[in-house]
Amino acid sequence: MALMITDECINCDVCEPECPNSAISAGDEIYVIDPNRCTECVGHYDEPQCVAVCPVDCIPGDPDHVESKDQLQLKYEKLMAQG
Structure with missing residues (x-):
């Protein structure tokens, strides 16, 4: 399943650069995760x-x-094919 960031987020900025799929970005109040790009790091990390x-x-x-x-593996492969 894709991940999400809850309103407990303190906007510490440590998660965004760690995402290999560029699924995390700054939202209006907290960081957000694009479920279309999140693979839970399947294909990249354990x-x-x-x-x-x-x-x-x-x-x-x-x-x-x-x-x-x-499904996450297939999403990863699609994202990698898109470049």
Whole structure:
């Protein structure tokens, strides 16, 4: 499943540069994750890098974008093909 950033985000700026798919960007009030680009780092790393660096643990799975590992892998491959 894609990840999401909750309103507990403190805008510390550590997650955005860690995302290999450029899925994280600054929103109006907190950082946001584009579910069309988030693969939970499948294809790049063994664990989501944004979750690993988040100091306030505010990046859970997004229940509105549930995906299997296979679906995330296919999304990763599509993103890589697009360049």
